[in-house]
Amino acid sequence: MDVKDLLRLLKLYGIRPRKKLSQVFLVNRRVLQSIARLAKRVAEPISRRVYEIGCGPATLTVFLLREGLDVVGIEIDNRFVPLLKMVSREFPLFNPVISDARDAIRTSRAEVVVGNLPYHISSELLLSIARSGAKAAVVTLQREVAERVVARPGTDSFGRLSVIMQLLFRARIELYIPPKYFVPRPEVSSATLVLERIRDFDEHAACVEKVTRCLFSYRNKLASKALRNCFPSTYRILSGEERWRSLRVRDLDPLLFLEIARICAENGEC
Template sequence: MSQIDNLPPLRSVIETHGIAAKKSLGQNFLLDLNLTAKIARMAGDLKGSDILEIGPGPGGLTRGLLAEGARRVLAIEKDERCIAALEEIAAVYPGQLEVVNGDALEIDVTGRLEAPIRIAANLPYNIGTELLVRWLSPPTWPPFWTSLTLMFQREVAQRIVAMPGDKAYGRLALLAHWRTDARIVMDLPPEAFSPPPKVSSAVVHLTALPAPRYPADPVMLNRVVATAFNQRRKMLRSALKPMGGDVEGHLTAVGIAPTARAEEIGLEQFCALSRSFSEA
């Protein structure tokens, strides 16, 4: 399947509109429509769902999402050069694609979409992690979205799904596992992109849980985890000193050895530790 619609190939779109990828915008375009359609399918059954897409570029994934039956796609694109190409897609799918020229970090999208809402994106490398942390840390849970299907540098993807003892295990994994089921569903080599990045990429699918796995105050949990991993090679009795109070007492009370290190501690224990600090 080299074509999924009657629109031109993506290389032609890029040439026609003069959309050379900009490093300053974290752009690496995925031009194979077979791959963009496969990523769209990784997002699940799109029929009856609104989709938020960040950084659509020339619209490869956008076309895949619409071809897979998305009820509606809201595409947020910062690069003005891409808007005309995206509007051409909108003309082929009347009423199903809304294109917004702006910064995804500054736009409130909640009033523009109707539930159920899925987020699917080949995220710009320079804002991908920040957006994910925002989506995982809303003031209330469950969030406005039901699932995230996101492409990252493979190193970042591994940090999201890492488990205790893994080299990549840290704050990002704990945030993800606390409130979602997260797994890597697809790997992509550098040569799949134009221009090829220096690293491999991976698609991560995260499904929102109805409630966090273990009770904890989100602000306190984030503080405890961030403090613990800020000096991850130190024993927790030392790394957590900035928290104040009887650090060793809190650790012992929840069954964590004061000599343990952050990378050895699981989500349930971190939640218990944050509850102990909250109660104090």
């Protein structure tokens, strides 16, 4: 599907992209095919069924279906219903569902998640995927957010999202996608991110969310001072160790945040 094909479809169904839903549609055939093939490689060891977030006009959906994947298409905008029903008639393996993706991820048993994440809630959706039972994801989102996910300790991009996602997944950026490949053209570049589960979301992972929320409000402070302000009981246990007195919050490895979370949990601070 190219720009002309998409514009023709949107005009046929009377659909104008809604900015409040961050509706931008990837239309470059080469990139769509690359993402679909990547999704197939990632999904095949786990499940042939993938849950596509924000399927919209089904530009990616059709390529996923042509790869032989069973697609559950999650779309919040019911204006796309007639178009999606048309696709489902052509492809029996396609099941469109009108729902908020955040609710769908939480309540479904999705093992593999794919799709172009709405930019205004991309971080929120990543955390929803992290908290779910999903074993893998292939998602396209703003380049800046993707780079935060894979950022290393001590870098400007490293933060709360980096810690949580890296504790739970092997994360890598597979593709960079320029704005010209989308309609309407976004103001930022995009990237396709691959996530492969390495740890389930458990009570310690939930505690990491709380720990990072507080500690990263002191990202440039020494870890010992941040711990003292956020978690006094845990600070008293860890304060004798040199590493906490020399490292700043921004320099802590994700596994160190997990260590803090475990001690917080043992001492009733989570």
